[in-house]
Amino acid sequence: MLSDVEAPKNLRGDTRLKFIESTSALMVEMGSTDVTLLQIAARSGLNSALIKYHFGNKDGLLTAVALHASEKNMEALSELVEAKISPSKKMEIHLTGLMHLYWRHPYINVLCQYILRRGEEKYRQEIEKKIMQPFIQFQNVIIRQGIESGEFRNVDPEMTFYIMRGACDSLIDASQQMGNAYRVRGMSQTERLEYTHEVVNMLLYGISNNRP
Incomplete structure (x- = not known):
């Protein structure tokens, strides 16, 4: 062999x-x-x-896991920025994709933060260069497009990034803590889609410039 x-x-x-x-x-x-x-x-x-x-080594494997998990989302986000649709629709698609990423890979943010804080320099650079920096840059472009078009309030892009990421982290944390008692961990695919829709709507409402 x-x-x-x-x-x-x-x-x-x-x-x-x-x-x-x-x-x-x-x-x-x-x-x-x-x-x-x-x-x-x-x-x-x-x-x-x-x-x-x-x-x-193990950190190299964990870095590869993080890059593999986020690869399709990063490619889709890059294409989304250039799409001929409204900034609000772009943000809706982006946030929905982000939520689905967390559903499929609930470890993604914790894993990235572990590598950024404790990994070797070469692995930290990979996560920064291939996940964190482009994610923030692409999302910031969409937010600026929304502000310029009058669809979004004049929000701080960096602060918005942390709020949106925190919303996803909270969802995963809740699913692990509440379990079947609140039917989060055991959600069906349909229920997850409904839950995602509600979270995305709340986040979009928060940055919208057209709120009543």
Whole structure:
């Protein structure tokens, strides 16, 4: 049997993706980013020594998980900024996408903050460059477009960013704390969509310049 180093490039890519997906699934199931290499190896069915080959170390793997989880959202947000639709509609689509990201990957913000605070410099730079900076920049462009068009109040883009992110964090925190008693964790897909719609409407109302 070929070693991972000797394996074809596409097989090495499959192995790398399997580690990323296994780590993501574990963090969702455990409700925590505190997963061990042994747990990841057991879940993936691969040797934990391969993590060093593919990612350098555990922080490298966690960085790859964060980048993989947010990749499609970042691409969509980049395209959304240039879309020929109103700033209000752009913000609605953006916030809905952000909520769905948190539903699928509830660990995303905690994981990014862990890497930014405790990770090696090269991993911190990756998170800053590929997630945090473009996210803030794209969202700020939409907010400025809304202010210039008269659809949004003259809100502080940076403050708005923290409020919106906090709303998503609070949702995930509540789902983990309240559990089935308040039917947040056990929501059906339809209920999640309704919940997302309500949160997005509240956030949009907060920055709207057309409130009664």
